[in-house]
Amino acid sequence: MNEKILIIDDSELVLAMAKDALDQAGYQVLTATNGIEANRFIFSKDRPDLIIMDIMMPMLDGNKKAKLLKENEVSRDIPILLLSSKSEAEMRELVEEAKANGYILKPFTPAQIVQAVREVLAR
Numbered sequence: 001m002n003e004k005i006l007i008i009d010d011s012e013l014v015l016a017m018a019k020d021a022l023d024q025a026g027y028q029v030l031t032a033t034n035g036i037e038a039n040r041f042i043f044s045k046d047r048p049d050l051i052i053m054d055i056m057m058p059m060l061d062g063n064k065k066a067k068l069l070k071e072n073e074v075s076r077d078i079p080i081l082l083l084s085s086k087s088e089a090e091m092r093e094l095v096e097e098a099k100a101n102g103y104i105l106k107p108f109t110p111a112q113i114v115q116a117v118r119e120v121l122a123r
Contacts, residue, residue, distance in 0.1 A: 003121055006030045006048035008038045008065075009083060010057045014106070018052065018083075021110030022117060034058060035065035042075050050120060052104065052113070055084040055094065066098035079120045083108075 005027045007018045012033075019029045030048060032038035034057055041048055051069070055062040062082055069075040082094055085106040095103050101123070104116045 002026065002028055003049040004028045004030060004046070005050050005052060005117060006032065006038060006041050007052045008032045008035060008057070008062065009052075009054040010034060011054070014054065014083070017110070018108075018113055021113050024110070025114040025117070027117065035060040035062070038065075042069065042078070047075075048078060050079045050081065050117060052081045052083055052117070055082055055086065063094050063098050066100045070099040079123070081116055081120060 005022050007015055007029065009015050010033050015031045019031055022029045030041050032041065036059060053062040053066060066080050066082065069078065069080065079101040082091065082098065082100050082103040083106060084091060088105065091103040091105065101120050102116060104113055
């Protein structure tokens with residue numbers, strides 16, 4: 001398998017939890033603490049197969065970042081899962097707006113994040 005997953009979140013704890021869960025599921029995991037730092041992975045020859053991105057981040061929020069990625073020729077085909085503690089209704093709206101591929105609600109369990117990743121990569 002060995003798909004590359006990029007996790008972008010300004011919380012070290014969330015990054016560690018998500019990385020551990022996905023590492024154990026056999027994915028190759030990259031992490032970034034903001035959308036700008038993430039660009040070095042997204043726009044490299046070593047592009048991730050999926051991006052998990054927190055919505056509430058300093059500098060550039062995840063929703064705006066997702067929209068920008070979906071508008072860019074290089075990154076438009078990379079699936080994006082938005083990550084947030086907002087309500088399900090708000091998340092559905094944001095996913096629609098950003099043209100993301102789904103969402104994960106915080107707090108999440110290791111099983112939930114692995115399941116969400118598998119579902120999106122299977123599509």
